[in-house]
Amino acid sequence: MSKSLITLTTDFGEADYYVPAMKGVILSINPAAEIVDLTHQIPPHDIYAAAFTLKCCYTDFPRDTIHLVVVDPGVGSNRRPIMVMTDNYKFVGPDNGVFSYIYQAEPVNRIVGFTTEHYFRQPVSNTFHGRDVFAPCAAYVSKLVEWRMMGEEVSDPVRFNIPAPAVLPDGRVRGSVIHIDRFGNVITNITDAELTGEAMQAGARVRIGKHEAARVLNHFAAAGPNELFAYFGSAGFLELAVPRQSAARMTEARRGAEVEVVVG
Amino acid sequence: MSKSLITLTTDFGEADYYVPAMKGVILSINPAAEIVDLTHQIPPHDIYAAAFTLKCCYTDFPRDTIHLVVVDPGVGSNRRPIMVMTDNYKFVGPDNGVFSYIYQAEPVNRIVGFTTEHYFRQPVSNTFHGRDVFAPCAAYVSKLVEWRMMGEEVSDPVRFNIPAPAVLPDGRVRGSVIHIDRFGNVITNITDAELTGEAMQAGARVRIGKHEAARVLNHFAAAGPNELFAYFGSAGFLELAVPRQSAARMTEARRGAEVEVVVG
Amino acid sequence: MSKSLITLTTDFGEADYYVPAMKGVILSINPAAEIVDLTHQIPPHDIYAAAFTLKCCYTDFPRDTIHLVVVDPGVGSNRRPIMVMTDNYKFVGPDNGVFSYIYQAEPVNRIVGFTTEHYFRQPVSNTFHGRDVFAPCAAYVSKLVEWRMMGEEVSDPVRFNIPAPAVLPDGRVRGSVIHIDRFGNVITNITDAELTGEAMQAGARVRIGKHEAARVLNHFAAAGPNELFAYFGSAGFLELAVPRQSAARMTEARRGAEVEVVVG
Numbered sequence A, B, C: 001m002s003k004s005l006i007t008l009t010t011d012f013g014e015a016d017y018y019v020p021a022m023k024g025v026i027l028s029i030n031p032a033a034e035i036v037d038l039t040h041q042i043p044p045h046d047i048y049a050a051a052f053t054l055k056c057c058y059t060d061f062p063r064d065t066i067h068l069v070v071v072d073p074g075v076g077s078n079r080r081p082i083m084v085m086t087d088n089y090k091f092v093g094p095d096n097g098v099f100s101y102i103y104q105a106e107p108v109n110r111i112v113g114f115t116t117e118h119y120f121r122q123p124v125s126n127t128f129h130g131r132d133v134f135a136p137c138a139a140y141v142s143k144l145v146e147w148r149m150m151g152e153e154v155s156d157p158v159r160f161n162i163p164a165p166a167v168l169p170d171g172r173v174r175g176s177v178i179h180i181d182r183f184g185n186v187i188t189n190i191t192d193a194e195l196t197g198e199a200m201q202a203g204a205r206v207r208i209g210k211h212e213a214a215r216v217l218n219h220f221a222a223a224g225p226n227e228l229f230a231y232f233g234s235a236g237f238l239e240l241a242v243p244r245q246s247a248a249r250m251t252e253a254r255r256g257a258e259v260e261v262v263v264g
Helices: A018-029 A047-060 A100-105 A129-142 A197-201 A247-251 B018-029 B047-060 B100-105 B129-142 B197-201 B247-251 C018-029 C047-060 C100-105 C129-142 C197-201 C247-251
Strands: A004-010 A033-039 A066-070 A081-085 A090-094 A110-114 A151-153 A173-180 A186-188 A204-208 A211-213 A229-232 A238-241 A258-263 B004-010 B033-039 B066-070 B081-085 B090-094 B110-114 B151-153 B173-180 B186-188 B204-208 B211-213 B229-232 B238-241 B258-263 C004-010 C033-039 C066-070 C081-085 C090-094 C110-114 C151-153 C173-180 C186-188 C204-208 C211-213 C229-232 C238-241 C258-263
Touching: A004 A018, A004 A047, A004 A129, A004 C018, A018 A033, A018 A129, A018 B004, A018 B033, A018 B047, A033 A047, A033 C018, A047 A066, A047 A100, A047 A173, A047 C018, A066 A129, A081 A129, A090 A129, A186 A247, A204 A238, A238 A247, A238 A258, B004 B018, B004 B047, B004 B129, B018 B033, B018 B129, B018 C004, B018 C033, B018 C047, B033 B047, B047 B066, B047 B100, B047 B173, B066 B129, B081 B129, B090 B129, B186 B247, B204 B238, B238 B247, B238 B258, C004 C018, C004 C047, C004 C129, C018 C033, C018 C129, C033 C047, C047 C066, C047 C100, C047 C173, C066 C129, C081 C129, C090 C129, C186 C247, C204 C238, C238 C247, C238 C258
Parallel strands: A004 A033, A004 A066, A066 A090, B004 B033, B004 B066, B066 B090, C004 C033, C004 C066, C066 C090
Antiparallel strands: A081 A090, A081 A110, A110 A151, A173 A186, A173 A258, A186 A238, A204 A211, A204 A258, A229 A238, B081 B090, B081 B110, B110 B151, B173 B186, B173 B258, B186 B238, B204 B211, B204 B258, B229 B238, C081 C090, C081 C110, C110 C151, C173 C186, C173 C258, C186 C238, C204 C211, C204 C258, C229 C238
16 A cells, blocks of 8 residues: 555644544555645635635645545535546545636646545534545545546536736736735745846836835845845745735734735 | 554643643654644633533544543642543543543543543642643553552542423423533534424424523524524524624523523 | 654644644654654743753653754744754754853764755745755654765854853852743753752852842742741752742742842
8 A cells, every 4th residue: 555645724723623633534545645734724714725725735635635624614515525637636625716827837637526425524514624524535545446436527616816027018016915924924926937036137126005125136145134025935926025024914814905015 | 553543632731831731741642643732722711611621522533532621720739640441432631520420421431530640640749630630640541550560449529410401391491501612602502402403393492581682593504684593503402692792691691500491 | 663752842823724734744754753842831032941851851852863953933934944963862953042041952973954945845835934944854764764864064153141050159059040930930051060969058048139038948838827938949050939839920030130148
């Protein structure tokens, strides 16, 4: 029995029985599964945060890893449980848009809707499909059960609109905040495709609300105390930070807030 | 050496050295042990919350799993370290009532008090038996050390009273709150043994304090915005919730609060 | 391929993609690595808290464990990534003093500065060396890559001053607070080397600010309600606590605060 890696992303927190129940179900079905917590601190029901967090690290895992995501505000309704299959990974979770970044980032070979109740934990509750549907399905997938046994192809998955930055005629770049991390760093959707090295050398200023980061730096240590500055973060996006402080608090930035880069 | 599963439930949080010290001790004694965190966020010293959380998921783990629970307000006093043995599981922890739900739920084959100091980490501190007594004992149990080597049978374990719901002559059901989860869902001790499907179809209303849930629903998505509603949760208990809000905050419910169900 | 144990200590929290990205990188390089979370809740950039937490439990892990610590306020600057090798363990992290307690506690056989970029994840970001430098280096070390392949010896590691307690001519002991834990217990740098059993039997009182612990007890259960008391904790240090309350809140103690023990 080969070792199978399964990552878990949920909004269940770590105080309740929800996460260990899922792990127990997985290990009961496949004792060789190795479970890695991606995070359980997605804000409750926040499929956008789950989608972003998964996007930022799923490719760091070995080929054939199964990424299981249970952020599921529609539990008990008729939203479908699905598996998204790409060349290197399988993604298991609710069909509510949580895999939108995956659809954008790479070719999808197949999407399967799980319908075969034989692979569910019985009885299936109305409120905890993480334990009763998603965990057992991911565990059976990790045991290489053929997808045709578990359900049917789905051709119309739910996807949400991923906001794209725009380069204006005068050279300004207009984007938006897509995430705020634990340090209060403000992550935008602007990448080096919109903001070239030459533009940055000409002097780029990043504006958010009434605040402006006057410099785009290479690393935190180059910033002055209390300085709001910009940098390209480890996920490839332009971010705003303040040394040892929360840029989100300083700028009162929220997800969706407009960000503008002025060059020269 | 066969893989042994050990779950950990503590009130140590995840910020200090307490949990990794326990894991290091276990892995030093049994490198083949596989440790799964149940939770470390039990409120400090709250044996009732630990008992409830364990109850809700221990049966999801594979047969022969060892469930190690260290919520131990009496550490250093003469409360006993014990192991509870049932057909499918072993439970290791302090004899302070934390296994009360287990005693209620299934036949206990034997309870052992650990007395053989050979199996403790030396020197035994007065304040951290999780590391010095419980972790090493669980690790030796996972290596299949015979219980007779490790201690003596105990016949009078400490157990706390588990509040039971009552069905009144007029058909009302009176229960109480036994847990509040991360989402603010309010979990009562009322099950479908007290509240039948017919009763619910006749229209059951659930009262807590000055608040009332007018409907018992099958799933969250059926509730209206801001609606306090009731449902049978994934652990088999009647729960109160509000979509995307905290029912505990709305109702000011606390553990022990009275809950009443009026039918028809 | 032998099982290799790697512990992780960071200030990344558990809500973002930082920790799983590191785990994914490690498991991609060495699928046989077994990763144990020490903690990810070190206060942001607090190398003192990281150093203390590691010190308190690293010896509980099996011989040959690799302890990976990423609390790295100087990420992107020219601080070196290093490995500290002792008889039983290897420590991987930034050269910023986070291993100061290790240097004090035991002989160091060698310190290596990682310079061979072949062992880094490419491209190396300026802000996340946990993923791009430290995780892959630890993973290659766990695969027993020879240190000479990975870098060069370092002879002048950064170390911070560990405050030492003093015994005054009149017998008083003057120390300081070095840590505060989740329960609000106040941990000082005073050990039984400064405060002997005889001194304690003669009646030791522990003062912090305007507060005094009148008794040094053996365990929590011996304390009265609301009593501020002292005891030798599980890491070998004199600690202050209040039963079921936060001694830190009661005494307003912070790290670095002076603590005085008066005997007799």
